[in-house]
Amino acid sequence: MPQATSLFTDVESKVVGTSAVVIYSPSGKKRTRFPEGVVEVYASEDEALAHADSAKSRHAAIASGPSRSSEGFRLFYLVRWLD
Numbered sequence: 001m002p003q004a005t006s007l008f009t010d011v012e013s014k015v016v017g018t019s020a021v022v023i024y025s026p027s028g029k030k031r032t033r034f035p036e037g038v039v040e041v042y043a044s045e046d047e048a049l050a051h052a053d054s055a056k057s058r059h060a061a062i063a064s065g066p067s068r069s070s071e072g073f074r075l076f077y078l079v080r081w082l083d
Helices: 045-053
Strands: 017-024 034-035 039-042 059-067 074-081
Touching: 017 045, 034 045, 039 045, 039 059, 045 059
Parallel strands: none
Antiparallel strands: 017 039, 017 059, 034 074, 059 074
């Protein structure tokens, strides 16, 4: 699987990575950053898509993170939605 790149990904660094995830987002797909408590990381895009359920506000995505915010929270940043 090719590495997704974005402003938040440094492919040479092991600190912050880009992963397939499922994000619990009851407000829909309007936001671009999410606290780690609502993000589940999966091994592949297919696995994330299999665990997504839009009826339960669980959306598959590619995200970078976790990264510590200036407020001290660990956040994931949306790269793109998969579903």
